[in-house]
Each structure stands twice: as structure tokens, then as C-alpha cells.
Amino acid sequence: xxxxxxxxxxxxxxxxxxxxxxxxxxxxxTPYLFWYVQSPGQGLQLLLKYFSGDTLVQGIKGFExxxxxxxxxxxxxxxxxxxxxxxxxxxxxxxxGGGGNKLTFGTGTQLKVEL
Amino acid sequence: xxxVTQTPKFQVLKTGQSMTLQCAQDMNHEYMSWYRQxxxxxxxxxxxxxxxxxxxxxxxxxxxxVSRSTTEDFPLxxxxxxxxxxxxxxxASLGTGTHEQYFxxxxxxxxx
Numbered sequence: 423x424x425x426x427x428x429x430x431x432x433x434x435x436x437x438x439x440x441x442x443x444x445x446x447x448x449x450x451x452t453p454y455l456f457w458y459v460q461s462p463g464q465g466l467q468l469l470l471k472y473f474s475g476d477t478l479v480q481g482i483k484g485f486e487x488x489x490x491x492x493x494x495x496x497x498x499x500x501x502x503x504x505x506x507x508x509x510x511x512x513x514x515x516x517x518x519g520g521g522g523n524k525l526t527f528g529t530g531t532q533l534k535v536e537l
Numbered sequence: 538x539x540x541v542t543q544t545p546k547f548q549v550l551k552t553g554q555s556m557t558l559q560c561a562q563d564m565n566h567e568y569m570s571w572y573r574q575x576x577x578x579x580x581x582x583x584x585x586x587x588x589x590x591x592x593x594x595x596x597x598x599x600x601x602x603v604s605r606s607t608t609e610d611f612p613l614x615x616x617x618x619x620x621x622x623x624x625x626x627x628x629a630s631l632g633t634g635t636h637e638q639y640f641x642x643x644x645x646x647x648x649x
Contacts (some may be wrong), residue, residue, distance in 0.1 A: 454636050464642070465627060465640045465643050468637060472622075472638060523568050523585065523631055524570070525570075525572075527572075528579055
């Protein structure tokens with residue numbers, strides 16, 4: 423069965439510092455890959471996605487992610503964090519053969535931003 | 538477009554009570570799904586539907602029923618609520634040919 427690992431439960435960064443959130447997946451083939459963000463008490467917002475092609479994908483709010491097939495990773499990055507980025511971030515994958523419908527989520531990384 | 542809507546936003550139930558969480562989308566999406574979110578566990582798929590009249594189980598289906606009589610609506614039924622069903626429930630829909638799911642705002646359910 424496919425699985426997603428987000429090894430960092432909590433991360434604290436200073437405003438203006440760079441950010442990298444890790445995501446590794448376990449699956450026999452390259453799945454569809456997603457990053458979602460959830461602000462407190464809110465639903466999930468899609469930050470970016472990877473289906474094929476260029477392995478560096480750009481998303482909203484200045485985020486980017488790089489797919490590395492050899493490492494089965496899809497890490498999320500941002501060069502300069504803003505206080506409003508404090509939220510919980512979820513990596514998710516979907517099986518290509520199933521039309522990319524059923525998402526498997528990681529357990530999430532809670533980001534705290536220090537002013 | 539309202540996107541994906543869910544009602545109610547909050548609900549408190551007593552053990553053994555039943556209720557239905559409502560989900561609707563106005564994007565004519567064929568695929569809809571229900572997830573539950575629990576602390577430290579991310580989101581887990583409960584049930585999903587690939588179109589009107591077609592539903593299937595996800596990862597954690599026990600204690601929940603679904604039906605899909607129209608493209609727009611996908612209600613989730615708890616027949617006999619248990620404290621283990623205390624969670625935040627999200628409905629999502631996905632358009633045919635895309636791989637991007639749109640999530641509703643969630644329903645926070647507490648079972649005492």
C-alpha cells in the first residue's frame with residue numbers, strides 16, 4: 423500500500439528565513455503528488471501539484487516543490503517565510519491508475535513562524 | 538460558484554445518535570469523497586463516489602454510510618455515533634480529467 427511520510431511534526435522558523443518541509447512516499451510507481459496547507463479552523467488549500475514534466479513546480483504564495491524520483495521525495499520550499507505562513511502543511515499522493523482520485527495524506531507538519 | 542459546501546459546521550452528538558453530514562458541489566464534478574481528520578493522523582478516506590449511483594469504501598469506512606443519488610450531493614451518514622467518530626470531516630470533489638481535489642470547509646463533530 424502506498425504511504426506518505428512527513429518526518430517533521432513541528433517546525434519553527436524565523437520570519438524571513440528559508441523553509442523546507444520534507445515529504446517521502448512509498449509506492450511502486452510515481453504517483454501524483456500534492457502539497458496542501460491548512461490554516462487553523464479552515465479547510466485545505468492546494469499549494470501545488472506534480473503530475474509529470476519539470477520536476478521543480480511552482481505554487482501559490484511563493485512556494486515551490488521539487489520531485490526527486492531517486493529519493494521518492496517531494497519537498498516543499500519557500501525562500502523567505504512570512505508570519506502568515508504559519509499553518510499545517512500536508513503532503514499527499516494519489517495512485518495514477520485510479521485516476522488520481524484517492525488521496526493518501528501524510529500526518530502533517532505544523533509550521534510556527536517566530537517574529 | 539460556491540464550490541464545495543458542507544453543513545453543519547459544528548455538531549455535538551450523544552453516543553448512539555444518528556445524523557447526516559451534508560456535502561454539495563456546484564461544479565458538476567463526478568468524483569466526490571469524504572475524509573476524516575484526526576490529530577497526528579492526517580486525513581483518511583472514508584468513502585468515495587465516482588458518479589451518481591456509484592459508491593465505494595475507502596480506508597476507514599466502518600460506522601459510516603453514503604449514497605449518491607445526484608451529481609451534486611454526497612451525504613455521509615452516521616447510523617449510531619461513537620466517541621471514536623469525534624473528528625473533523627471534509628468532503629471533496631474532483632473534476633473528470635483533472636487530478637485536483639477541492640475541499641469543503643469541514644464539519645467538526647464531537648460525540649460524547
